[in-house]
Amino acid sequence: MKKKLFSSGISMVMVMSMLLSGCGSDSSSGGDSAAKTDTNTSTKTTAKEGADISGKITFLTNRTDMIGKEYDDYLKRFHEKYPNIEVELEPSQTDYNQQAKVRMASQELPDVMFIPTIPNSDLPKYFAPLDDLGLNDRITFKDFKVADGKVYGITSGNSTSGIVYNKKAFADAGITAVPKTWDEFLAACEKLKQKGIVPLASNFKDKWPLNNWVYDLPRLIENNPSFPNDKLNTDTPFTMDNGYGKAMSLLRELNEKGYLEKDINSTNWEQSKKDIASGKFGMYFLGNWVINQVIGAGTTSDNVGFFPLPYDNSGTPSAALSPDFFYAVAKDSENVDAAKAFVKWMLEDSGYEDFAGFIPPLKDKESKLPQLKEFQSGGAKLQEGTVDDPVVTDISNKAQLDLPAVAQEFVLAPDPQKVLDKWNAAWAKARKEVKH
Template sequence: MKKKGLLIAFMMVFALTAALTGCSGGKSGNGGNAAPNNGSTNKAESNSAGNYTSAKLSGKVTFLTNRTDMIGKEYDDYVKRFNEKYPDIQIEFEASQTDYNQQIKVRMASGELPDLMFIPDIPNSDLPKYFAPLDDLDLSAEVTFKDFKSFDGKLYGITTGNSTSGIIYNKQAFADAGITEIPKTWDEFLEACEKLKQNGVIPLSSNFKDKWPLGSWVFDMPRVIENNKDFPNARLNMDEPFTMDNGYGKAMSLLRTLAEKGYLEKDINSTNWEQSKKDVANGKMGMYFLGNWVINQVIGVGAESDDIGFFPLPFDNSGEIRAAFNPDFFYAVSKDSKNLEATKAFLTWMLEDSGYEDFAGFISPLEGRESKLTQLAEFQATGVELQEGTPDDPKVIEISNKAQIDLPAIAQEFVLAKDPQSVLDKWNKAWAKAKQDLGY
């Protein structure tokens, strides 16, 4: 993905006075239906002006989604609107009730993939084994983070949206605790946490037990601390990638400090994700450290938009302000779909017309699209430097999988351990062995 295009997409969020035009690209002129017909019809219907109004596609499309909260709600509206254009395509949503990544891997092994899904953490070299190329989608602009899920010159995954990690906070809770300015250093952040705690508010909701909400601490913060967007891939040249004085140890130490000072949930081993959103919305909890995608979810359970703010987490006392900028899940289409063209038509509609990125609080997956999330303006006003992510090195993925590296789980161990160094030693040993066994 071109860095210039991504920066343009982000800066448009903040209503710059310059007129920015999104790059045109991805045009195939065939409505995304270049693939062979697999059981569905493919004829176009035109109106009196000669413009195509709909493609005569039919078939059933199954979409395995992690957004179980949208089933029976927003997804129903999506289907209604989609069927106005494609009346003969049936959309069915499957809810992922377990670990999505693991569920997809099980279905990959069994050869029973849904038509549309999100890509799990597999090497890009494996993408052609399971997924159909998406270069033929008829899109109005280039997709962002294109290099992340491509192989051998073909695109296999398109991000559902992009986000940056930061502190989502309840402005009223801050005001009631006497916090008049957002923290710009780590010490100031700890002071704000103490004021919230003294005022009867849980400073930061970590959802520690659920594990996945710790992702920003271990996927984003290490490279931000190191000021090296490719730091996760630098592990390939390390036998001991987890040390107290590098990005991983420092990031996990920040989380451990918050736990030791009582700034997380009273019982971090008993948390509830859905309830936490309500608690941040009503001010019982003061903050999250997550991506901007959670902002609309907090607003959706009762908070006024004006009461929810967003600022970068100050990770030290230097005054430097950096934050990670990443894609979220990547859409993919099963290469064995019986209704390949219909599935691609639905994916194209999701990217172009659904409005999912605004509902989910994402920055658009298409370059040049303006976001409606006003909290991003507050975030950018801090002068934060956005650090774009880079694709994972396949060798790093291979080593991590063989060593069974689960960074959020390691963070859990680190925070709870009497001796956090022993946790790092344990996983350094596993990493080194896997690296040696694989010949790296």
């Protein structure tokens, strides 16, 4: 590898006998056909057991905060069972998606990585099928990273978006019950503000923390999981009265009322976790994955709560269920067997989903996170997203459409309608140029 790596200093191996049995029992249409198609390859990659598998692999990870900490425990436990696979951890830079694309363009892929935003049709160019792991009947969002009937990516965990809050901050501000309507939410924000607590940490400057406002919330407002793909059918996907305009207007309203950070152009992600933990800030609107990070930043689990964002006044909001990063194995890896073994172990045995605060990626595992029980007690329906239409992705790329950046413009613009007009024009032009 040409990149600087962080080595675990540990060699590891995984028993692979379960992989063979898993192929035989896979009854899913895509996975079953893929397993049968790749019988010869599957025999070579899964018949080996224990110490028969060896090799050195690299894992490009976005969780740089776990290097030297939790990952050490994972690798130690992996090593206790399987001594002959050496795993090196490569930390990503701030923008994982961009770094991964650069690596793909240079044909210098790590053995194990997360799939960046590319069309599913491109998956076979870079990655090996994972149907022979024997997990196809157990994985959630199975169809999200599929090409030609084969699974190329498996989600590392799932999230629902909602309000993560400091219970003591709520109590100090006199908030006795979690808000169930938008008006109640605004009232709670005002109470926090009057108490000297920043109501909602947006991390506006970093852009990516705005994802839920532009990817999850619009489809919830529209009560349509396919709403993001409906852009394919119009030259004006962004209007003030549809899901996009309404979602960004809610964020704009919070900013105008002084319920976000005082200077939203100089926010700090790592500091915000400490500020939520200490009660200096009251809330996040993020996925459940951030809960354990807040706890780790200096508070206790029983001081952190989680409830659905009440984006309207109906009293019965829905919440989005979405996958996080998808594990993948580079097809040109010199140690595909070892890389697949590591992916399977991470999914089944590492416990990463509990540490990360995820809803488990395997359907037969239950979350240990108490905050998810609180969230579900509110009765919110979980709306599962749909696979991105590749043509919509092509048009978005052609238009250089970056929805979190659009939200930044919208919130700060003197006239937000002009922002929508600008991006409608870009979309219409790209839509005309992309054949579909």
